[in-house]
Amino acid sequence: MGVFVFLPLVLPLTAWPVARLAEQHLHPRTATRLLTVLAAVLALCSTVCLGLVMVVGTAQLPGNPLPDGWSDPEVRAAVPYDEVVGKAAIPALCAVVVACARALWRHARVRRRAHRALAGLPGTEVAVLPDAVPYAYALPGGGRGGRRGRVVVTTALLDRLGPAERRALFAHERAHLAARHDRFLLAVQLAARANPFLRPLRTAVAYTAERWADEEAARAVGSRRTVARAIGTAALVSRGTPVPTLAGLAAPGPVPRRVAALLGPAPAVRTWPPAFTSVGLAAWGAAAGTAVSAMSSANSAVTMVLILRAATPL
Amino acid sequence: MADPRQRPRRGQGELEALVLSALREADGPATAGWVQERLGGDLAYTTVITILTRLLGKGAVTRERVGRSFAWTPASDQAGLAARKMRKVLDSESDREAVLASFVTGLDPDDERLLRDLLDQAHGEGED
Numbered sequence: 015m016g017v018f019v020f021l022p023l024v025l026p027l028t029a030w031p032v033a034r035l036a037e038q039h040l041h042p043r044t045a046t047r048l049l050t051v052l053a054a055v056l057a058l059c060s061t062v063c064l065g066l067v068m069v070v071g072t073a074q075l076p077g078n079p080l081p082d083g084w085s086d087p088e089v090r091a092a093v094p095y096d097e098v099v100g101k102a103a104i105p106a107l108c109a110v111v112v113a114c115a116r117a118l119w120r121h122a123r124v125r126r127r128a129h130r131a132l133a134g135l136p137g138t139e140v141a142v143l144p145d146a147v148p149y150a151y152a153l154p155g156g157g158r159g160g161r162r163g164r165v166v167v168t169t170a171l172l173d174r175l176g177p178a179e180r181r182a183l184f185a186h187e188r189a190h191l192a193a194r195h196d197r198f199l200l201a202v203q204l205a206a207r208a209n210p211f212l213r214p215l216r217t218a219v220a221y222t223a224e225r226w227a228d229e230e231a232a233r234a235v236g237s238r239r240t241v242a243r244a245i246g247t248a249a250l251v252s253r254g255t256p257v258p259t260l261a262g263l264a265a266p267g268p269v270p271r272r273v274a275a276l277l278g279p280a281p282a283v284r285t286w287p288p289a290f291t292s293v294g295l296a297a298w299g300a301a302a303g304t305a306v307s308a309m310s311s312a313n314s315a316v317t318m319v320l321i322l323r324a325a326t327p328l
Numbered sequence: 329m330a331d332p333r334q335r336p337r338r339g340q341g342e343l344e345a346l347v348l349s350a351l352r353e354a355d356g357p358a359t360a361g362w363v364q365e366r367l368g369g370d371l372a373y374t375t376v377i378t379i380l381t382r383l384l385g386k387g388a389v390t391r392e393r394v395g396r397s398f399a400w401t402p403a404s405d406q407a408g409l410a411a412r413k414m415r416k417v418l419d420s421e422s423d424r425e426a427v428l429a430s431f432v433t434g435l436d437p438d439d440e441r442l443l444r445d446l447l448d449q450a451h452g453e454g455e456d
Contacts, residue, residue: 123421127421131413132413135410142407187431199429252434277449
């Protein structure tokens with residue numbers, strides 16, 4: 015297996031071009047699904063291989079709980095054993111597990127606390143809160159007790175929007191809830207924790223999920239311009255902190271890009287981008303990278319199991 | 329709003345909402361005993377005191393000393409209480425993006441300029 019066990023750790027790089035191009039050239043729904051699947055598969059393969067490297071590394075440590083046969087020189091020659099990498103994989107895998115567990119735990123906590131905050135209100139889908147700070151959120155349902163998803167919006171924001179823009183806002187948030195965008199966002203968040211090379215996919219999915227909801231809202235209210243106006247007005251009255259981006263890369267933030275996209279023509283619905291365009295090639299590149307990653311990790315896992323089973327005295 | 333039906337267990341938020349709504353039905357300041365009675369003796373006196381004190385900490389009620397006990401007055405309704413709790417959640421959770429998809433994110437000065445230009449352009453081209 016040799017180098018194959020290390021490939022899935024760096025193959026997420028093949029998804030960078032499509033993460034960059036998908037948001038401009040694909041329908042946001044296609045882009046969200048494609049990027050989430052890529053991120054999930056690549057993260058899984060990368061974690062499997064990290065686990066394999068860790069097993070090999072652990073088998074060489076004195077006093078390890080693994081069978082003695084696993085550290086035999088013959089096994090050592092057959093598996094991709096590298097003293098430094100093997101030992102480094104142990105803390106790396108621990109870090110991945112801790113980071114993912116923390117992300118899941120925080121996810122559950124935010125959802126639970128937000129639902130608890132709304133406990134005293136009537137159980138309508140839309141919760142209007144009297145607050146001087148303008149904001150709007152889609153709070154996903156589920157969790158313990160099977161609570162329904164809710165749209166949370168403050169009076170300060172509603173006061174600044176006209177009737178059509180309010181409808182656009184509600185349609186946007188309902189689209190988040192109906193399509194369960196929280197699951198896509200959680201998946202890419204965990205993937206980015208599992209392999210830092212997947213972070214650009216997380217940023218891209220956070221954006222395409224918003225665009226997806228924007229397009230759904232435009233369809234629901236029948237006007238892309240109204241949705242653009244609602245987003246623009248809401249952004250100008252919100253005093254949120256800007257999303258952290260690398261200073262120096264002076265690309266426009268997500269809100270102006272969303273508004274510009276809505277003022278432009280509606281995106282074409284396609285399940286897969288046409289080949290021989292930049293985004294098509296990028297998508298095929300990412301698909302190939304993901305396939306290689308999956309095959310490498312499967313190959314490595316099978317080989318390792320076979321070797322270790324042969325080396326285990328029964 | 330005291331609900332005569334017995335429910336197995338009520339969450340903290342629900343109890344707070346119950347006490348607050350009972351307090352709002354009072355004409356002027358009310359004692360904890362009055363609130364307890366109003367809720368149909370469903371809750372222990374000490375529970376009512378505990379919940380009132382918690383509401384006081386959240387700024388949802390105020391109290392003044394009357395003789396040897398306190399008289400309580402609601403400072404806001406349930407929606408106001410929910411709004412304050414939600415703000416607390418939002419302020420304390422920095423890593424909430426995966427759960428709460430915000431309608432908009434903040435703007436830096438360049439974004440704001442660009443956005444105003446885009447909106448002007450949209451208005452200039454007329455309504456659709």
